[in-house]
Amino acid sequence: MGETTEVLLMWTAVSVYALAAVLFIVGFMFGKERLNALALLATAIGIVPHVAAVVGRWVRLGHGPYLGFYEVISSFALLGSVAFLLLALRIQTLRVAGTALMPIAFLALGGAMLAPKGGLDVTPALASYWLGIHVAFAKLTYGSLITGFGLAIMFLLRAKRPDHRLLSRLPDDATLDDLVFKFVAAGFMFLGIMIAAGAVWANEAWGRYWGWDPIETWSLISWLCYAAVLHARLTLGWKGPRFMWAAIAALPVVLFALVGVAVVYNSIHGAYLTGP
């Protein structure tokens, strides 16, 4: 697959995700179940060109989607959309969470499309099987935490509008609260494994497992933020809205660790996102 075909497929995915996001939002505003179902269908349709573009690029460049802003963010958008689709198909009452999640997927992929699309080389420092482990857990981390974030927003919206037609179909408060906790806790665990895998890899590549490099530091800060959120829930009894606000407030920190640090700081880690 050539680069032009890949870009066309990606723009198709962006457009269909945009449609899905609009359908979810309009369906939510007017409480239309049918629009919600259409939005889910649009999500599924959007995933097809997205997968084709990612796989085509993988075959063409010979490495997975983990180098450069375009690859990293578009693959996060893809995995997020797939995870949401699977979740919504399994637990139909959670479909409405697409109102929060699909705009994120659309904006992420749209943002990725504005970045340079040239392929970065797999440098000797990146050529390690630890890369696969590190990246896999990074995707699981962000997938879990963003899903937890979306569900937390739904929880808070329902608290404001308990009679909303779609929101009232969500699982009861206790179950939704527990679901958010599980996603946040899973994300916390994956983040921990991602950091540990990164430390092992750093030791192999550079001879030190920790160097307080900005990305290492911000990954640790993210982990500590989620540790505080989970501690507050498990030991201080933060349930319901307080826990939801905490889960929402922690996400920007972890997103900054992913994207912001590589852009703001001059770090040896940043090469994976911005090139050497």
Add this chain to the structure above:
Amino acid sequence: MKVLLRALRSPRLAVWTIVAVAAYAAVASIIERSDYSAPYRTPLFLALATLLASSTAACALERTRRTIRSWRSDEVSPEARERVLLKPMISLPTPYRGELVMERVDGSLRSLGMSVRRHDDMLQARSHAVTVLGSPVFHWALTLLFVVIVLGQLTRSEGLMGIVVGSSKPDIEDSYGKLEVGPWAGGLSGALIGVPRVDWDHTAGEVSRGASPFVELRTARGDLLASGHVYANRPLRHGSMLVHSASHGLAVVVSLQTPSGAGENEVLLDYIPGQEQVEPNGFTLSGSDDAPVASVLFDLPPQPRDGTTRRVRVHIASGPASPADASAREIVLAEGESVDLGSGVRLTIERLTSYARLSVVDDWSVPFIYVLFAVAAVGLSLAIFAPYRTVRVLVVDGPEGVRVHALVRHGRGEPGFPARVERALAGAVKGGGHGRDD
């Protein structure tokens, strides 16, 4: 001591300490500096880290106590029986009696993945014994991680050593250009580290690894301990010693003939990133009265960067030499050529070759840190996804018929668990087409 322990295990203190460490790290990362780790050696950070470690240890202790208590409370006592009887979370009528109802309840609890024990008219089910250990194991692993990391930092050594190709250096303090040794570190190994060659375009696993030194590690007597190409993601290991390739450059080996005798010097020249030039480097020669005789600085005349440099440019000055110094003498020399530096000193280029700068780390703690990472991950997984669960079921034969009372406990208070237990019990004890033991 008790007061201190009580204070340290306070959940509020734990949360605020975590937040404080995160906030410190965030602020420290904003302040621009070349040494990223400098803010984490300050007394304030060390105090915060110590508080966090102490709080984690106190929490681990508290959770272990709670685990033991929880384990003991699983023993069926008259009080436990009383609690189920008086305050059941689930109470279901059943047409079954005697042994049959016990068997059906037993089967339904086992279908939830729990092991079941029977005590007269009461059934006690609990998840696998290992599930009770999740949170304590996680907190103890974190506590030990703090301890091992600190001990590792206090006892490790890490240094950079430039070795001219074809030579070796012993692992002693004088061989290092830069060396950091922990205050509790034992002596350096004294092993010989040699670089017989550098492969300029080494390929491994179908990936070009760039310039890769071949490194040999030998005992002081010369017995080979380990050897191999060293490049990113492929260090040379021997025991707790890890040798990485940090960089490489050109090396000039010169001999000096002075009125008082002869000597040899090695000058290491680092490439300037992105350029075909090296950072000038050299030395100052002193006379018998320690007065400087001449300064010599080496760099390259224009030539390709291919590791086969055959000429070097020498800047000679009576004061500090600089490539920009117009008064400095400048001469391009090849291997075997000489230049007179004055005062009877003659410099000869013996060899123009390359060198590898190796990072040599001796840290016993790394494998233990990896093991603790793994243990912490297992403990956390258990605590989140498979917390300790117990169900106590009492079969009561009263005036209103037989009822099944149950008390359910979930380590994390998952709201769906009592409902799952109720569904399983209801399915087992509701009336149906089965025979009744009455």
